[in-house]
Amino acid sequence: MSIVTQQTYSNYINGTWESSAGDTKASINPARPDEVVGYYTLSSADTLNKAVEAGMAAKDAWRKMAEPARGNILFKAADFLEGRLEEIAETMTREMGKTFPEAKGETMRGVQLLRYYAGEGMRKNGDVIPSTDQEALMFTTRTPLGVVGVITPWNFPVAIPIWKIAPALVYGNAVVFKPAQEAVITAAKVMECLAEAGFPEGVINFVTGTGSVIGQGLAEHPHVHGITFTGSEQVGRGIGQTALSRGAKYQLEMGGKNPVIVTEDADLDLAVNATISGGLKSTGQKCTATSRVIVQSTVYDSFKEKLLEKVKDIKVGDGMKEDSWMGPCASESQFQTVSSYIEKGKEEGAELLCGGETVPEEKGYYITPAVFDRVSPDMTIAREEIFGPVLALMKVETVEEAIELANDTEYGLSASIFTTSIQHFLSFLDDIEAGLVRINAESAGVELQAPFGGMKNSSSHSREQGEAAKEFFTSIKTVFVK
Known part of the structure; x- marks a missing residue:
C-alpha cells in the first residue's frame, strides 16, 4: 500500500x-x-x-x-x-x-x-x-x-x-x-x-x-x-x-514528567511491559508518557534486568514496516532535542545502560530507546520534559519515599503505580499530585468518556x-x- x-x-x-x-x-x-x-x-x-x-x-x-x-x-x-x-x-x-x-x-x-x-x-x-x-x-x-x-x-x-x-x-x-x-x-x-x-x-x-x-x-x-x-x-x-x-x-x-512507581510486591513482568509501552510507544512523544521509573530497592535490580532485556529487543525503524515497534522522532528539531537531553544525562553523571544511539542503516531521525540508571532528583533528565524515548530509573527504599519523589516535579499530568497492596494503592491515590492516576496500568492513555487534564504546571x-x-x-x- x-x-x-x-x-x-x-x-x-x-x-x-x-x-x-x-x-x-x-x-x-x-x-x-x-x-x-x-x-x-x-x-x-x-x-x-x-x-x-x-x-x-x-x-x-x-x-x-x-x-x-x-x-x-x-x-x-x-x-x-x-x-x-x-x-x-x-x-x-x-x-x-x-x-x-x-x-x-x-x-x-x-x-x-x-x-x-x-x-x-x-x-x-x-x-x-x-x-x-x-x-x-x-x-x-x-x-x-x-x-x-x-x-x-x-x-x-x-x-x-x-x-x-x-x-x-x-x-x-x-x-x-x-x-x-x-x-x-x-x-x-x-x-x-x-x-x-x-x-x-x-x-x-x-x-x-x-x-x-x-x-x-x-x-x-x-x-x-x-x-x-x-x-x-x-x-x-x-x-x-x-x-x-x-x-x-x-x-x-x-507538559508532563510522569512517574511510574514499582513496589516490592508488584508483578514485575506487568510493570516492565507497561513501563515500556507507556514510555516508548509513539517514540515517547506523548504528554502522558512514562519518564521517571521509581522502583523500591528490594526489586530494583530484578526490575532493571527484565526491563533492559526487553528494551534491547525493540526494533526501531520506518513505521510503515511491519517489524518496526518504534518509529523515528517526529522531526529533525525533536531529534536534536532528545539527543541533547541524552548527552546532558551523561554529562551530569547518570549511567546510560542502553540506547540513545542513532540507527546508521536508516536515514531518518531515529534514536534507539535509552535507559538511564543512577538518576538523582536534581538532574535535568529527572526534571524537564524530554518528549522522547528516554527512561530514568530511580531507586527508593519505601513507598512513602517513592510518592514524595513522584511529586517532586512542577508537572502533574499522569502517574501510575504497580502494586498488589491495597494500602499502597490507597496511599498513592490519596497523596499523588496528578490529574490522571492509574493503578497497575501504564501512565499513558485515558478513555474518551473520562475527563482528562493535569495539575500544577501541566x-x-x-x-x-x-x-x-x-x-x-x-x-x-x-x-x-x-
Whole structure:
C-alpha cells in the first residue's frame, strides 16, 4: 500500500477550500527526510481574520440549530473518517513517524470521539433547581461561547483535534482550527472529512501557518471567545496570558514528567511491559508518557534486568514496516532535542545502560530507546520534559519515599503505580499530585468518556473529554420564571 501525496493544502474558510495564497512549506517524512508528504500554506493574519469573521457570521444560526441536528452532522463526519481510516493513518505515519498500527488506532479513536460527541446532541444541557418561591420555576441551561480557536500539537494529529473540535461544535460553537505544522497534511485530511459532512458555511474553518502568526493571532483576536490549546508549557502560558488579558476563556494542556512507581510486591513482568509501552510507544512523544521509573530497592535490580532485556529487543525503524515497534522522532528539531537531553544525562553523571544511539542503516531521525540508571532528583533528565524515548530509573527504599519523589516535579499530568497492596494503592491515590492516576496500568492513555487534564504546571486546571468538555465550551445560564 502506498498513498504518498504531494498535494498542496491551503485553508478551508466559509465552506470553501481556498487556492494557495502566499508561501508554502513542505511537510517531510521523518523516516525518510528526502520524501515530501505534502505542502501547506503559510497563511497571513489577514487570512486568519477572514476565518474568524466567517465563524462570527455563522455562529448564531448554528447555535439556534437543534442539538440533535448538530449531532447528526458529527455522525456523518465519523462515517467519512472511518471510510478513510487507512489512508489517514498512513499519512500520519509518513508525516510524524508513529507506527502504522498506532496510527490506525488513533484514527479509530477519532471516529469514536465523533460518535460520542454526536450523541451529546441528545443529552441534557441543564438542571431544574428547587426555588424558595413555591410559585417559581428555576433551572439552568447552557449557551455556547461563540467562536472558539483550536490549537493542536503534532503528536496526536487526529485524536487531539477531534476531542476539541467535536464538543465545541456539538455544543453550538463555531471553530477556527490551527493544526501543528509538523502534522498539517494529516490534519487537512481530517478537515476534509469534516467538510464533507455538511456543516453550514463558516461553522468550521481551517487555517494553516506558524504559531507566531496564526496561533498568537487566535489568542489575540477580539472575536475569538475561547481558546483550547495543547502543546508546550512555554507556548501555552503565553496563550493563556494573552487570552486572559482580553477576557477570553482559555484551556491549556501542557507538559508532563510522569512517574511510574514499582513496589516490592508488584508483578514485575506487568510493570516492565507497561513501563515500556507507556514510555516508548509513539517514540515517547506523548504528554502522558512514562519518564521517571521509581522502583523500591528490594526489586530494583530484578526490575532493571527484565526491563533492559526487553528494551534491547525493540526494533526501531520506518513505521510503515511491519517489524518496526518504534518509529523515528517526529522531526529533525525533536531529534536534536532528545539527543541533547541524552548527552546532558551523561554529562551530569547518570549511567546510560542502553540506547540513545542513532540507527546508521536508516536515514531518518531515529534514536534507539535509552535507559538511564543512577538518576538523582536534581538532574535535568529527572526534571524537564524530554518528549522522547528516554527512561530514568530511580531507586527508593519505601513507598512513602517513592510518592514524595513522584511529586517532586512542577508537572502533574499522569502517574501510575504497580502494586498488589491495597494500602499502597490507597496511599498513592490519596497523596499523588496528578490529574490522571492509574493503578497497575501504564501512565499513558485515558478513555474518551473520562475527563482528562493535569495539575500544577501541566494544565490550566480545566478538563477535556467526556462530559467535562461541556464545562469549557459552554457557559451556564440560570433561569428564574415567576
